Amino acid sequence: xxxxxxxxxxxxxxxxxxxxxxxxxxxxxxxxxxxxxxxxxxxxxxxxxxxxxxxxxxxxxxxxxxxxxxxxxxxxxxxxxxxxxxxxxxxxxxxxxxxxxxxxxxxxxxx
Amino acid sequence: xxxxxxxxxxxxxxxxxxxxxxxxxxxxxxxxxxxxxxxxxxxxxxxxxxxxxxxxxxxxxxxxxxxxxxxxxxxxxxxxxxxxxxxxxxxxxxxxxxxxxxxxxxxxxxxxxxxxx
Numbered sequence: 001x002x003x004x005x006x007x008x009x010x011x012x013x014x015x016x017x018x019x020x021x022x023x024x025x026x027x028x029x030x031x032x033x034x035x036x037x038x039x040x041x042x043x044x045x046x047x048x049x050x051x052x053x054x055x056x057x058x059x060x061x062x063x064x065x066x067x068x069x070x071x072x073x074x075x076x077x078x079x080x081x082x083x084x085x086x087x088x089x090x091x092x093x094x095x096x097x098x099x100x101x102x103x104x105x106x107x108x109x110x111x
Numbered sequence: 112x113x114x115x116x117x118x119x120x121x122x123x124x125x126x127x128x129x130x131x132x133x134x135x136x137x138x139x140x141x142x143x144x145x146x147x148x149x150x151x152x153x154x155x156x157x158x159x160x161x162x163x164x165x166x167x168x169x170x171x172x173x174x175x176x177x178x179x180x181x182x183x184x185x186x187x188x189x190x191x192x193x194x195x196x197x198x199x200x201x202x203x204x205x206x207x208x209x210x211x212x213x214x215x216x217x218x219x220x221x222x223x224x225x226x227x228x
Binding site for chain 2: 097104
């Protein structure tokens with residue numbers, strides 16, 4: 001079983017819809033990262049969080065440490081949000097660079 | 112633009128060959144991380160350097176090696192290449208390594224796409 005699981009694997013939405021991507025992990029962590037990978041391959045770090053909630057524009061990330069679960073929400077989705085969203089964790093006590101990655105959620109937003 | 116640069120963008124080579132991938136971190140970032148993304152394995156951490164010294168090792172093959180130079184740029188050397196080494200190789204950088212429980216956001220370069228024929 002993978003230490004980081006994401007769901008769903010694929011997601012198709014209509015423009016304007018509220019989107020939720022889930023991430024569950026089975027190890028103790030120091031931080032959880034949400035990354036966005038564009039169709040061209042580039043990776044952008046969206047959030048790094050270890051507790052609570054963070055918001056940036058239309059994106060919101062939450063984490064529940066007790067339940068070992070994080071969600072990424074996109075409000076008022078837009079076709080430019082189409083990308084692969086990847087959850088990754090830094091194991092507790094490990095190097096911050098030693099990330100364990102989920103397999104990603106491929107999001108397609110239709111106009 | 113993350114401020115992290117990687118060269119070359121694309122690399123096509125043959126099995127058995129050796130290649131060098133280069134990464135320049137964001138100005139002021141002391142930590143450099145290398146990741147491999149292949150179709151079957153997804154993203155994997157390879158190795159981390161902090162201010163010239165190796166800090167952590169992940170799933171890096173013995174045929175691969177890396178170093179970070181005094182100007183903080185880093186190189187990933189891949190030798191005796193096999194078909195399975197074909198992948199996207201990303202470099203990322205951050206302000207500092209793990210210290211005092213504080214973790215820092217990583218900034219990713221555009222990647223080098225390696226094709227081994």
